[in-house]
Amino acid sequence: MSRKTADDFHPEVLKLFDKYVHGLTSRRGFLEGAAKFAVGGITAAGLLEALSPKFAEAAQVQNDDPRIKTSYEEYATTIEGYGKIRGLLARPAKAEGKLPVVLVIHENRGLNPHIEDIARRLAVDNFIAFAPDALYPLGGYPGDEDKARDLFQKLDQNKTRADFVSAAGLLKFLPGSNGKVGAVGFCYGGGVVNHLATRVPDLAAGVPFYGNQPPTKDVAKIKAPLLIHYAGNDDRINAGWAAYEGALKEAKTRYEAFIYPGVQHGFNNDTTPRYDDNAAKQAWQRTVAFFNKNLRA
Template sequence: MAATTVEADGSGLLAGSVQIPVADGALLPAYRAAPEGAKGPLPTVIVVQEVFGVHEHIQAVCRRLAKSGYLAIAPELYFRQGDPRKFPDIDQLMKLVLSVPDAQVLADLDATTGWAARNGGDARRIAMTGFCWGGRIVWLYAARNPSLKAAVAWYGRLAGTASANTPKQPLDVAADIRVPVLGLYGGQDKGIPAESVAQMRAALKAAKAPAEIVVYPDAGHGFNADYRPSYNEAAARDGWQKMLAWFRQNGV
């Protein structure tokens, strides 16, 4: 996996791997970054990985958030099923991803938010962001946990066929969302049709959910992934600033 190109080194930060106890007695690996020497409790952002796992780009996202004053934590949400870094073939990787139940992921995110509150984070100021696979999870978790203060979903799938591991999609839970959620999407995204974005907007409006969706007309899927050809600098930079502003305006 290529390194990220947006500058996000670890200077001035406490950054590295941690382990989070989860409900089944396992230890959930995670990457944590926070301002070094900061006196807590800190506003916290749970970062939900791309389909490729908690690789360098997601770790860099955590460091960027830490440089803005946050405790940022990215849990390895496939850890029971396998390590996505060991699946260079996309078809094999997708088999791994599809074997991960949403119920397991959401429970592990419960454990992560609890761990954050016990380890330097402020339980009253916890937000979430996620990318691609993680963007979809952000919508689902916002419907599950109303104690989140804010959430930002980057190009997460909104609709799809139900399965045993993925029984609901964001469209199915729009009526349950009471957390302020900002969705960031690309108008050229070939995997997330404009129709599903329009449907999600309508569902959120009908539910009077405190959510907004921004579409960047010239951006495709993965426009914040600065290590891939999909990177769109203008959309990525604007989306990042909108994310930080969303967190601030909602008290995180």
């Protein structure tokens, strides 16, 4: 059976799913709203299941891949945060010399299998990658996306962001690091990358995928070059882009921005039908090239 894509769903169902994923409507709200689009023997619950992640089917690099080494590591953070952070550390198995480090920041469900796969992909591309789990202080990613999303709302975001700032700082001194740290994040994580760029003066490169923009008053603090990815069909996030771009230009920040036409929020996440193969491959090739340019020189 062929894999479903965003084109297989009514645009209103995709909008409802986006609201559900981001906690703007409940499961019941999605099911009630989607019921009118459930035709041909497909139920609203079936639509939700079809849109939900299929992690095992999408993994590109397995944890036991001989090209990489992985481990779960815990690091102490500042008193402004939760005090410690834990995540997946992935590195090339046969690294030669010092390597740049990339902080990988998840969506609003914690460190799920897809984000771990992203970290492993970066290790295959000859980076050290660290993907923290913001849910660690609350017991960690629970293995269920709905439970993870509910748990995420219980985090103190001031503490969580402080932990990510700490992580960006400590990664400079990892064994094998060349001292240059970049950050890539998706959805919630894209917003965190934008935040880090305003808080970490020596961040060497930032790549936010469809993330919330920082306050325009903070944009002048950004020193890192940015590569910004947006989905064309993402009114909720894109509404803040004009003001952000204006502030970036006024501050003379080094940035590149790409809006991929006709694709959905989450287009890089290959575990769901919102994934778009062409846009994702193009965005990822640009991301790896951007990190190579800014983290290895």
